[in-house]
Amino acid sequence: xxxxxxxxxxxxxxxxxxxxxxxxxxxxxxxxxxxxxxxxxxxxxxxxxxxxxxxxxxxxxxxxxxxxxxxxxxxxxxxxxxxxxxxxxxxxxxxxxxxxxxxxxxxxxxxxxxxxxxxxxxxxxxxxxxxxxxxxxxxxxxxxxxxxxxxxxxxxxxxxxxxxxxxxxxxxxxxxxxxxxxxxxxxxxxxxxxxxxxxxxxxxxxxxxxxxxxxxxxxxxxxxxxxxxxxxxxxxxxxxxxxxxxxxxxxxxxx
Ligand SMILES: [Zn+2]
Numbered sequence: 001x002x003x004x005x006x007x008x009x010x011x012x013x014x015x016x017x018x019x020x021x022x023x024x025x026x027x028x029x030x031x032x033x034x035x036x037x038x039x040x041x042x043x044x045x046x047x048x049x050x051x052x053x054x055x056x057x058x059x060x061x062x063x064x065x066x067x068x069x070x071x072x073x074x075x076x077x078x079x080x081x082x083x084x085x086x087x088x089x090x091x092x093x094x095x096x097x098x099x100x101x102x103x104x105x106x107x108x109x110x111x112x113x114x115x116x117x118x119x120x121x122x123x124x125x126x127x128x129x130x131x132x133x134x135x136x137x138x139x140x141x142x143x144x145x146x147x148x149x150x151x152x153x154x155x156x157x158x159x160x161x162x163x164x165x166x167x168x169x170x171x172x173x174x175x176x177x178x179x180x181x182x183x184x185x186x187x188x189x190x191x192x193x194x195x196x197x198x199x200x201x202x203x204x205x206x207x208x209x210x211x212x213x214x215x216x217x218x219x220x221x222x223x224x225x226x227x228x229x230x231x232x233x234x235x236x237x238x239x240x241x242x243x244x245x246x247x248x249x250x251x252x253x254x255x
Contacts, residue, residue, distance in 0.1 A: 052229055
């Protein structure tokens with residue numbers, strides 16, 4: 001997002017707080033972005049980020065996955081409300097959750113404090129027009145970064161992406177991987193250690209492409225950090241505004 005876009009985003013977030021009474025993003029109790037009970041539940045479910053078995057879509061690239069928790073309950077509600085429900089006031093809450101994931105990833109990737117670049121998965125032009133902001137970058141901008149680590153926008157979408165022709169959510173895993181192939185390009189990562197950052201991992205196809213493109217550009221990419229992960233085939237639905245029972249599956253936690 002450029003500087004003008006960021007200014008508009010910040011203004012809109014502030015204006016929405018003034019114009020609309022604040023209510024809990026999960027249970028709608030008036031008074032706060034998240035009520036005390038829902039905040040506690042969110043903290044409980046995300047306080048121990050872990051490494052997960054990579055989904056099938058990531059198998060080819062041999063990358064590790066760190067996540068705050070399963071894509072369900074309070075975490076899913078917050079992510080969906082933030083991305084699709086206009087609840088931009090949840091960015092700091094999700095930033096705190098992502099901070100825990102980045103800390104965990106950094107412990108594994110750079111145990112003695114080696115430099116690490118956090119590289120957000122870029123939003124497609126199509127999604128950016130629809131939402132008018134980039135969810136991953138907004139959340140990432142509100143994290144407390146571990147020492148010796150930096151955010152680097154080293155990936156961007158190619159303009160004439162084949163994803164534009166077919167909405168991703170209508171594709172199965174194999175088709176999705178093929179459609180995503182060639183959709184990104186990397187820059188400024190030669191010789192760097194990079195961890196890809198995304199909000200929700202579903203099939204893993206997008207993350208796999210991000211890892212491949214970064215490696216082709218000369219980066220070492222040990223893994224991916226996400227807020228939440230969903231079992232392949234249980235798509236959260238790009239147009240959803242509430243969390244449904246179909247997103248309650250969670251891959252087996254390794255630790
Ligand atoms: Zn609540």
